[in-house]
Amino acid sequence: MMIELSGVSVTQPSAPDLSILEIExxxxxxxxxxxxxxxxxxxxxxxxNLVSGLLExxxxxVSVLGERLDHMSRRRRDRFRANHIGYVFQRFNLVHYLNAIENIELARSFSERGDRRTGADSIRPLLESLNxxxxxxxxxxxxxxxxxxxRVAIARALVNRPELLVADEPTSSLDQDNRDTFLSVLMSIIEEHKMTLLFVSHDMGLAQHFTQVQALSGINRVA
Amino acid sequence: MFLKIAIKSLLNRKGSVVMSLLAISVAIFVLLGIEHIRQQARDSFASTVSGVDLIVGAKTGSLNLLLYSVFRVGTPTDNISWKAYQEIAEGKDVAWAIPLSLGDSHSGYRVLGTTPDYFEHFSFGNKRRLAFVEGEAFEGVFDVVLGAEVARTLGYSLGDEITLAHGVVSTNFSLHENSPFTVVGLLSPTGTPVDQTVHVQLQGIEAMHAGSESGFGGATSYDQRQLEAGQLEPKSITAFMLGLKSRMVTFRLQREINDYSAEPLLAILPGVALSELWQMVGVFESVLRLISMLVLVAAVLGLGAVLLASVRERNHEIHLLRVLGAPSYYLFLLMELEALLICLAGIVLGTACLYLCLVMLGDSLFATFGLHLDAGVFTPDGLVILLFVLAAALTAAAIPSMRVYSQAKSYNVQ
Structure with missing residues (x-):
């Protein structure tokens, strides 16, 4: 299994009795x-955040790629994330004072894998494939x-050749045309790189593009 | 990559970064500048007189003797007899002796009566002898040698005739009208009280007093040019400087002079007295230092405030870096690196400004205050100060850095 969660319970640090997420x-x-x-x-x-190891x-x-995140130290989770998980948000995906190439290089600098060729050489084909x-x-x-x-954000998320891509409402800031383009580019890349995609959104209109559709209320006992 | 992010992030926040950079530069400028001036003032103070083993005067405080004999400040309590001077000067351990006679003035500058030996033996700084820009040492009774500042301010040149007055006030009524002196030598600047001194022969002093007494009202004036040195033997002098054949006898001779039975004398070691005097000035020195420290503290706190303010606007960036796999300490170090870069830039800017100022103002400072500042800003002490500044900046930046660190570490449940 790519992702496995069992008996997970997350509570607010300020209110330990109140669960936010409970997944059997x-x-x-x-x-x-x-x-x-x-x-x-x-x-x-x-x-x-739980799956990507940001949240303890x-x-x-919690295991990803068969490795138990809850058994790892914080530092190891950071490294694991850099190596194996790509992440795309709704907004603020990029460091705004760096350019596209620099943003992608930045992401690569935290990983121990990926293409180690220098400069824009390894990044160029990636950006080209993302139009x-x-x-x-x-x-x-x-x-x-x-x-x-x-699209630059996807390139940034993919530069380290992660096995898992996590997307948090990545299309919510886009208009209809851009949304469709984004999704088709994303899907073809996922297909091409044989990756797993965990995509979270409130927009049910996107559901048709995915192999597995899940309501959070179906897995989270609290919701 | 790390350095690149830091630099680009700073460039992205130019406004506030430039402000704190300027604050740091000003602090560095003040701190190094004050330290530099302090150092140089101390050096130039300590080098007012050198190569003189003992200074002898009438019994008084040693500081008082130093002040009037070397700095021409204050008034001697009493004179010492010519006989006592001759007796000591002819002692077997004495290599040379320079008599000093003070009490007269010219346009507010002190007149020093002495002998040609003064130009031979008196030295300042690192055993530097007095040098002539023009002319030479006096020979005749009415010859005058001017210090650099006197010549410059009063606009005298070789061959000019000047009048000397008794007492030290420039608007003195008892002008020695009948005793016109001629400028025969101009000394090069020394940065010591020598620059503000009018030098004449001991006999010149005697002659001008003799002239004014006998020639009161101008009735019995005589051609004073005919007076020969030697005919006018002084009865007393103010003080004298001694150079000894061997340093070993300094203390013995000092004791002998202090125990001189015929009249009460005091012998001092110029180096010891100078450092005593400097200690009194030391309070002022500490205050200056304290002020420059406070300027630094203000600048460094400003830097901390600027970085702290940036933490809020960098929330997304911090989050993003964490998601990319940056460990929490990476963000701590990034913040510290930014502080370090601002500080280093401030150091470069501040030191460069100070250097330029010293190069440009050096001459006028020397001319106005007789304070000689060389432009060598990079002393070991200066380096210690700069390291201290870096440490202070990093400490101040630790607060925003810790803020970022804890924000990165405690990843909040949204």
Whole structure:
């Protein structure tokens, strides 16, 4: 299994009695594209933070790629995330004072794997496959359109060749056209690199693109 | 990559970064500048007189003797007899002796009566002898040698005739009208009280007093040019400087002079007295230092505040870096590195400004205050100060850095 959660319970640090997320058993198989939907505040981001190791799992077990995140130290989780998990958010995916190439290099600098070729050489094909024109590569991020930024964000998330891509409402800031382009590019890349996708959104209209659709309320006993 | 992020992030926040950079630069400028001036003032103070083993005067405080004999400040309590001077000067351990006679003035500058030996033996700084820009040492009774500042301020040149007055006030009524002196030598600047001194022969002093007494009202004036040195033997002098054949006898001779029975004398070691005097000035020195420290503290706190304010606007960035796999300490170090870069830039800017100022103002400072500042800002002491500044900046930046660190570490459940 790519992702396995069992007996997980996450509580607010300020209110230890109040659970935000409680998952008895939930798993995602390799090379699935999973769509998890639910209203905002239902614990979607918490689920993603748990899977990516940003949030420490105090109760229950979380394993990704067969490795137990809850048994790892914080530092090892950081390294594991850099090596194996790509992450795309709704916004603020990129360091705004760096350009596209620098953002991707930054992501690569935290990983111990990926393509170690220097400069833009290894990044170029990636950006090209995501339809980011070369004239945009050295522009400050703030000068790129939202659609361009999200595509650069995917390139950044993919540069270390992660097995799992986690997407947190990545299309919510995009208009209809850009959303469709984004999704088709994303799906073809996932297919090409044989990755697993965990995609969270409140927009049910996207569900048709995925192999597995899951309501968060179906797995989270609290919601 | 780490350094690149830090630099780009700083460039991205130019406004506040430049402000704190300037604050740090000003602090560095003040800190190094004050330290530099302090050092140089101390050096130039300590080098007012050198190569003189003992200074002898009438019994008084040693500081008082130093002040009037070397700095021409204050008034001697009493004179010492010419006889006593001759007796000591002819002692077997004495290599040379320079008599000093003070009490007269010219346009507010002190007149020093002495002998040509003064130009031979008196030295300042690192055993530097007095040097002539123009002319030479006096020979005749009415010859005058001017210190650099006197010549410059009063606009005298070789061959000019000047009048000397009794007492030290420039608007003195008892002008020695009948005793016109001629400028025969101009000394090069020394940065010591020598620059503010009018030098004449001991006999010149006697002659001008003799002239004014006998020639009161101008009735019995005589051609004073005919007076020969030697005919006018002084009855008393103010003090004298001694150079000894061997340093070993300094203390013995000092004791002998202090126990001189014929009249009460005091012999002092110029080095000891100078450092005693400097200690009194030391309070002022500490205050200056304290002020420059406070300027630094203010600048460093400003830097801390600027970084702290940036933490809030960098929330997304911190989150993003964490997601990319940056460990929490990475963010701590990033913040510290930014502080370090601002501080280093401030050091470069501040030191460069100080250097330029010293190069440009050096001459006018020397001319105005007789304070000689060389432009060598990079002393070991200066380096210690700069390291201290870096440490202070890193400490101040530790607060925002810790904030970022804990924010990165305690990943909150949204």
């Amino acid at each position: 058993n939930w798993s995602v198989a390799y090379r699935q594209t999973v769509f998890v939907h639910g209203p905002s505040g239902s614990g979607k981001s918490t689920l993603l 799992c105090r109760k229950g077990g 980011v024109a070369s004239r945009e590569w050295h522009k400050p991020i703030s000068q790129l359109s939202m659609g361009q930024q999200q």
